[in-house]
Each structure stands twice: as structure tokens, then as C-alpha cells.
Amino acid sequence: MKKKKYERPVIQKIENNYYVKHGVSARGYQKKRESIDNVKIADIVKKFGSPVFVFSEKAIREKFKKAQAAFKSRYPNFQFGWSYKTNYLKGICSIFHQEGAIAEVVSDFEYDKARALGIKGENIIYNGPYKSMESLTLAASENAKIHIDNFDEINDLEKVASKLDKKIPVTIRINMNTGIYPQWSRFGFNLESGQAINAVKRIIAGQKLLLNGLHTHIGTFILDPKAYGVAASKMLGFMDEIENEFGLDIEYIDLGGGFASLSHLKGVYQPPEIAVPSIEEYADEITRPFINNKKRPRLILETGRHLIDEAGYLISTIVGQKLLCDGRRSYIVDAGVNFLYTATWYTYNLELEKDTDGITEPSLINGPLCMNIDVINESIMLPRLERGDRIVFSPVGAYNVTQWMQFIRYRPKIALIGINGEMELLREKEKLADVESCERLPQRLKFSDES
Amino acid sequence: MSNFSHLAVNDNGFLFDPTSGQSFTLNTMAQEVMSAMKEGKDVDQIARELSHSYEVSYESAYEDVLEFGTKLKLYGLSL
């Protein structure tokens, strides 16, 4: 006798009468992903193992070209800087540099990384609230674009100028009210309170620095393009004011980063396809005041998230499951919040490699850490999945492979799917020796089970 | 397994619990397991029968039936 096809017994509570009245099937639609840029998930896992981060070179280049065209077509005097902290893998930075982006860094470490990749100092924007004397000296001697955050840094840079015996070109970072909440007032000099104009006066009085740029970064994942219109107008107004009053020559205005990606920010009700503005909408708001300005200074943007997020995927594998006492099913996958740092703020797309049938049930996705906080998705309706099934999370290209941590487990490989479908390695899986390479064990603490 | 003879499942797998006023849906397999339980069969016996007639191992079927019983308890449908 041929055995019948088996399906697990499933009982599901109906939370309201919706199902009954409208006859909606509890067999929910599951998003499926068999490949990335036509390379099969199975082949990627076969080559690199699981879990593995995967980046699409095609997606990166297409996104960059589209964003570049949106701005250059409206305002040709435009330059992108690649925000290193968003993703500073050498392979990823190199793609952006090949496309024409300069580097935007916020620490001595990131500065070193850009230099090691072959970027000249003059093509590095050096931001951040703390820059050591050594790195300020190096950056100034290499003609980097130094963006000053506070009055202490003005003092430091004046010392560097004396030491190098040269007048250092500088930019000041400005914060302002653009109508969005929360207002990032921690960085730079405040515009409305007069702090910014005081910084300008201080720099002029010191006579050792030459103010030639203005910078702001109003926040990240900004869903209202109008905030940029406000920022652009205020920055241009401030430029006109200080040029008239002090005879300065401002070469560029840098409006920072902050464009949203197609990620689902928790608390935003609408899906990202509806909530997230297009790059053209951002470009319209930003370039309009620039076009209307008499001087038309160079416009710089330090876009991070928008350019890389959707090019990144994490492939993971179900390694176990259990029924929790609240009736939800917990799936344990081989990658957790140690690798997906941004899971705290964003709900990723969850795509299954295989067609999976059956009644959906309330489920959650947990990582492999022995920590209660290791939750990638706390509430999702899923059909019953099997051990070994693959789950693809996206978009995860921004901030995860920089903010991830070596915690409890080795960090996995990072792969690139090349323009022609090549499967290339961008980062090896960590080994014990990598993790321990900075550790030192005092001789007297050495232990052997043999003795 | 406990007595839940007061619970009726219709042909579409729709179950209404008159004591709590709650409704549930069951797939075909769940309906089959539920009637086996109503007949007083235990987990071992149901798992054996399932693995005999369906493409499933005894071990998997055992786990599934056990879990189904846990769910009934969680939903207050059995003691």
C-alpha cells in the first residue's frame, strides 16, 4: 500500500471573526527567494556555508548610478562621499570609489582604512566628534577635508597649523532645526542659537584656519524629504551671510547622509515601498535651493544606508524549533543579533528558499545565542518549517557588517555576487586565532590540565 | 487524553468552543488526530497508526501528536 502524503496536525486560534466572514485562507502567502542575481541560494551555501552575508555588486552599482544621476542631472556640481561606517569592507568601499565616490570617515581607524585603499587625503572627508591630535596632524598634512565638531577641535587644529606651519582649510559641522524629531543637536555647532556664527568668528580671529566648507547631517532614515529642503535653504542662507559679512569663500556644502532604504522601521505602519521617498524626491528638495542660489557651491552628500542596504542579504539555516508556552513557535537559526545589529530597529524581509505549504502559525525567529534578547523577528505568521530550511533576511547591507560583534560565535563569511555572477569572498569566517590575536596571556596564568 | 466530546469540528476544520466562545481552525491531519484522541487512543498508538498510513516516521509523528496535545492544553481545550 502506498502511503499517503503527510502534513503535520495544526490547530490555529482565530483571533477575530475575519477569517470566518471573509473566508480568508490561513495559508498565508510566503515570500520566496531561490537565488540572488540568478545565483542559487543552494550554490552559495554550498560554496560558503551557512550563515553567510551576500552582497550584490549589480545592485550596488545600479543604486549608485541612479542616485548619482538623480542629483547630477538636477545640479551638476555634485559629489558623493561614501560613508565608511555604513559598510567599510574593502570590496564594498572599492566599488563605491570605482563609481566615483570619495571617502567619508569618522575616526582614525576609518581614515587609515581609506588611505590603505589608496584614497588620497584630499578625497577624504574627516568627520566625527573625536579626532586625536595625531590623526588631525596626519589629515591636515595630507590635505583631507576636516570637518570640525566643537570648539576644542578648533583649538587643537590651530596647534596643528602652528606645528605644520600652514593655514589649514576647514569645514564646520552645523546642527539645526529642520522640523524632524529627534533633532541631532549633539554634533557640530547649533545654527539657531548663534553657536555656528560664533564658531566662524572664532576661526577667523585665530587666523590659522581657513573656513571653506559647511557641513550638516540631520539624522538617519529621514522619511520626509522636506527636511532636506529646509536644511539646504538654511545652510545656503548661512553661507551667504558669512560670505557677505566676513569675505569668506565657501567652496562646498555637505548635507550629510540620512536617506531611507527600503527597510521596515519598527513603528512605521506603512510598508517601506509606500513610506520611503524616492531618490528623485530627495534630490528635488535638496537641489531646488541650490539652483536658486547665486553662488551655487559644490553640493556633497555622504549617503550610506540608501546606497547599500538593499544590496545585502543574510542567508541562514534553521537549526532547531520548539513550541513556546504562549503557543508561538520559536525557530532557532544559525545567525542572530550578534550579526544583525540593526534587528533592534528594523523588521527585515524574510524569504524562504523553498515553497512551503501549510497553515501558518504565529512564530518567532531566534538566533543561536544563549541570550533572551536574541530575537530577529518577534512575531510572524509562518507555515511549519523544517530543520535545515534556509531563510534569507534582507535588506541587511547597511550597518550590520560594521556594527556586528564577535560575541559567543565566530563571525561568518561575507560573499559578493559579481556583475557576471561570480561568487567571490569579501571576508573570511573568523577563526580562534583571529579572535585571540590581540589577547595576551601573562605567563604566570598559563594553565595546563596535564599538570 | 482528556475528554473534549463537547467540542465539535465541522467539515471545514472549524471548531467552536462553547465554554470559552473561542474559535479555531484545524487542518485535516489535526482533525484526524483529534478524533483518534476522542476515541481514547494514546500518543503512542496514534503515532503508530499515522506512520503506518502516511509518509512519516514514528518518531516525527510521535513528536507532532505530543505537540498537538500541548497546543490543545494551551488553548484550554483539554485539561
Ligand SMILES: Cc1ncc(COP(=O)(O)O)c(C=O)c1O
Ligand atoms: C556624519 C555622517 N555622515 C553620513 C552618515 C551616513 O548616514 P546614512 O547611512 O543615514 O546615509 C552618518 C551616519 O550616521 C553620519 O553620522
